[in-house]
Amino acid sequence: MIKSLDPRITRAEINLENTIEPLRDLDQWETYEVFHQKKRGDQHMHVGIVHAPNAEMAFIFAKEQFGRRGLSVNIWVVKTRDVYVSDYEDSDIYETVPEKNYREAGGYKVMDKINKFKKGL
Amino acid sequence: MNQKTTEAIKELLYKMADDLLIIGHRNSEWTGLGPILEEDISFSSMAQDKIGQAQALYVLLNDLGEQEPDTVAFMRNANQFHNSQLVELPNGEYDFSLVRHFLFDHADQLRFESVANSNYEPLAKVARKVKGELKYHVFHANTWFVKLGSANEESHNRMQAAFNEAWNYALGMFEPSKNEYLLIAEGIFEGEETLQEKWLANITPFIIKAGISIPSSETWNPVYGGRVGKHTKHLSPLVEEMSEVFRYDPTAEW
Numbered sequence: 001m002i003k004s005l006d007p008r009i010t011r012a013e014i015n016l017e018n019t020i021e022p023l024r025d026l027d028q029w030e031t032y033e034v035f036h037q038k039k040r041g042d043q044h045m046h047v048g049i050v051h052a053p054n055a056e057m058a059f060i061f062a063k064e065q066f067g068r069r070g071l072s073v074n075i076w077v078v079k080t081r082d083v084y085v086s087d088y089e090d091s092d093i094y095e096t097v098p099e100k101n102y103r104e105a106g107g108y109k110v111m112d113k114i115n116k117f118k119k120g121l
Numbered sequence: 122m123n124q125k126t127t128e129a130i131k132e133l134l135y136k137m138a139d140d141l142l143i144i145g146h147r148n149s150e151w152t153g154l155g156p157i158l159e160e161d162i163s164f165s166s167m168a169q170d171k172i173g174q175a176q177a178l179y180v181l182l183n184d185l186g187e188q189e190p191d192t193v194a195f196m197r198n199a200n201q202f203h204n205s206q207l208v209e210l211p212n213g214e215y216d217f218s219l220v221r222h223f224l225f226d227h228a229d230q231l232r233f234e235s236v237a238n239s240n241y242e243p244l245a246k247v248a249r250k251v252k253g254e255l256k257y258h259v260f261h262a263n264t265w266f267v268k269l270g271s272a273n274e275e276s277h278n279r280m281q282a283a284f285n286e287a288w289n290y291a292l293g294m295f296e297p298s299k300n301e302y303l304l305i306a307e308g309i310f311e312g313e314e315t316l317q318e319k320w321l322a323n324i325t326p327f328i329i330k331a332g333i334s335i336p337s338s339e340t341w342n343p344v345y346g347g348r349v350g351k352h353t354k355h356l357s358p359l360v361e362e363m364s365e366v367f368r369y370d371p372t373a374e375w
Contacts, residue, residue: 007362008150029157050159057268060261061159064166 032058033083035076036066044076055079126307129300130241131185132203133310136298136348137232138178139204142194143356144225145171146363147212156215163261164218170254177247184243195364196371199357205347207290209356216279217286219269223262223327224291228320230255235316240308263327270331281333288336292317292343 002014029051035044047066052058058077067075086093101107122130148168155161179190187193208225212218233255237248269276295317304310328335346352 008154012154051157052159053268056264060257060264061163063257064163065159068166 029053031080032062032077033080034058034062034066035078036062036072037074037076038071040073044074049080050077052077125300126303126309127185129298129303130244130309131182131187132298132300133236133304134178134182134185134244135203136205137229138175138182139202140208140225140229140294141171141175141178143202143204143359144208144221145169145175146359147208147210148218148222150212151215151218167254167258167261170251170258174247174251174254177251178244181243181247191367192371195367197360199352199360200350202350202352202356202360203348204352204356205290205294205296206344206353207287207294207347209347209353209359210287210290211355213283214279216269216276217283219262219265220280220283220287221291222258223266224287224324225294226255226258226262227324228291228294228316230259231316231319231323235311236309239310244309266333267327267331270328270333277332280331284333285336289342290344292341293345293347295320296343296345296348298348 002009002012002016004010030053031049032052032055033049034047036047037044050058050061050065052061055077059075062075062077066072096103145168148164148171152161152165152168155164175194176190179187179193182193183190188196207221210217210221233248233251236244237252239245239248266280270280271277295313297313301310301312305312325335
């Protein structure tokens with residue numbers, strides 16, 4: 001038995017001979033993604049995950065995990081497996097050919113026109 | 122406020138504060154040993170809330186002429202505590218701790234609700250301040266209680282056994298106090314009997330939802346005594362452990 005300075009540990013009568021058992025089903029619950037809102041009207045920000053057996057319990061855990069410090073008015077929890085995740089191997093889909101500057105706001109030289117218009121006044 | 126009313130208020134404050142301090146300490150014994158990390162953090166955090174609520178009430182007692190909050194919390198002997206015996210019982214397995222959390226927190230929430238409109242403004246103010254904390258504690262308790270009561274055979278049987286064990290102690294929370302008629306008359310507190318009725322009405326829907334049976338009423342046998350300093354053998358070691366560091370050097374600054 002483990003004897004500890006912490007009386008709770010001693011009371012728990014933990015046997016040192018215990019071998020570590022492999023994880024069984026239900027040893028781990030699935031994960032929920034947590035989105036936290038600081039004040040009404042703000043966007044919900046992703047802040048982390050919690051393990052839980054259902055959404056209601058995910059919420060009670062998320063509240064203490066992520067909502068107990070600072071400002072909070074609202075929390076969303078979403079099952080991790082309900083989140084569609086894009087593949088990092090496909091990161092190249094976010095790249096774009098630089099020559100298409102007609103698609104960028106900066107591609108339009110309008111200041112000349114504006115200045116000309118102002119002078120015209 | 123006359124002397125008799127003051128005594129009655131102190132009686133009320135002591136039972137509320139001592140309940141919270143002792144259950145706060147008991148629940149904190151789970152810190153680091155909780156069933157999963159997230160629950161460990163939530164349960165510990167609520168235990169801290171309860172100690173904070175106890176402290177706020179000890180401050181009110183101090184304002185009424187009692188000793189400093191730390192002195193009151195750490196320098197009394199077990200037989201000077203006014204908590205119900207329910208809160209001093211050892212944690213047992215997590216099922217018992219959850220059932221006690223459910224039974225106690227519903228009563229505690231109602232007690233604070235009852236004094237939120239009290240004619241004794243300092244207590245009403247504390248009650249309004251802790252409203253949100255209590256709402257979360259009760260929500261947490263309901264969620265676990267219903268979930269485990271109805272999950273599978275093992276969890277149901279464990280919850281039912283814990284419930285049967287806790288029941289008469291839970292009824293003991295509503296032990297009448299000798300001066301409470303004064304508080305009722307002055308609109309400070311509605312009294313234990315009314316509180317127990319409201320408590321039963323509040324917990325019953327969750328008990329039904331959890332599929333738990335309340336012991337039949339002819340077997341009810343409330344465990345009284347806690348409010349007048351009569352305790353189980355479990356309180357003394359708790360008080361000793363809780364106050365060990367403080368008593369080592371009562372003048373130390375923290």
